[in-house]
Amino acid sequence: MVKLKNNFQRKEKKYTLSNRQYRLLREKLQAFMKEDAYGLHTIISVYFDTKDYEMIRHSVNKPVYKEKFRIRSYGIPKEESNVYLEIKKKVSGVVYKRRVAMAYQKAKGYIQHPHALKLEASKDQQIKQEIDWLLARKRLEPKVMIAYDRRALFTSENEDFRVTFDFNIRYRKENLTQALNDEGERVAPEIDVLMEVKALGAYPLWFSEILTELEIYPTSFSKYAQTYQRYLYVPSPSRLKQREEFSYVV
Numbered sequence: 001m002v003k004l005k006n007n008f009q010r011k012e013k014k015y016t017l018s019n020r021q022y023r024l025l026r027e028k029l030q031a032f033m034k035e036d037a038y039g040l041h042t043i044i045s046v047y048f049d050t051k052d053y054e055m056i057r058h059s060v061n062k063p064v065y066k067e068k069f070r071i072r073s074y075g076i077p078k079e080e081s082n083v084y085l086e087i088k089k090k091v092s093g094v095v096y097k098r099r100v101a102m103a104y105q106k107a108k109g110y111i112q113h114p115h116a117l118k119l120e121a122s123k124d125q126q127i128k129q130e131i132d133w134l135l136a137r138k139r140l141e142p143k144v145m146i147a148y149d150r151r152a153l154f155t156s157e158n159e160d161f162r163v164t165f166d167f168n169i170r171y172r173k174e175n176l177t178q179a180l181n182d183e184g185e186r187v188a189p190e191i192d193v194l195m196e197v198k199a200l201g202a203y204p205l206w207f208s209e210i211l212t213e214l215e216i217y218p219t220s221f222s223k224y225a226q227t228y229q230r231y232l233y234v235p236s237p238s239r240l241k242q243r244e245e246f247s248y249v250v
Helices: 019-029 054-060 104-112 122-138 205-213 223-232 237-249
Strands: 007-017 041-049 065-074 082-091 094-103 141-155 158-172 193-199
Touching: 007 019, 019 193, 019 205, 041 054, 054 065, 054 223, 065 104, 065 122, 082 104, 082 122, 094 104, 094 122, 141 223, 158 223
Parallel strands: none
Antiparallel strands: 007 094, 007 193, 041 065, 041 141, 065 082, 082 094, 141 158, 158 193
């Protein structure tokens, strides 16, 4: 069983798989990797952004540095269940995550009054102060819920190497914090399975050989970016006017 970490760094690559590729890959990985103790589980994240989606618009342009803030829950939380307040940063392709755990009831109160909550552990309090500063600086607000069902594989030989498979990626724009659940519409119906490979260094040779054999290649896919571009983005009036003028000239 892989223990959830509150601080870590790694590289992440995405791959979109058909159901057939997924079945073949799972068969070949049986000799090298095991599924973690969580089995098929649901991950729910509420992403925060500025009123005009400044953070995700910046991220879509693939800058050297980008960041996101979200509340993440493993399963549908009860009031006393732990959820995570998480900052995710990406610098030159390396992902850094810092997060603190707290009861869902406290997390809801935190969003309303960030500075009223103090944490006992000094390390957690430091991370919370980073989150406080980001929320205040950007004036962040909850924008979208993204949920998916996940299976995760690991190898005992290298704890920094993990492979996850996400199914039924879905989103919702309403009721984001007071009643956190996984109900929503499909983000990308054309994708059967999204695989993420998380590694601190190079892939094991056997894994690279399996990917080559099955003709599985990396792709660019961000759950939040795809949701924004497909369902949340609204062109400004000036852009709509430019489109109309262009269509008229053509």
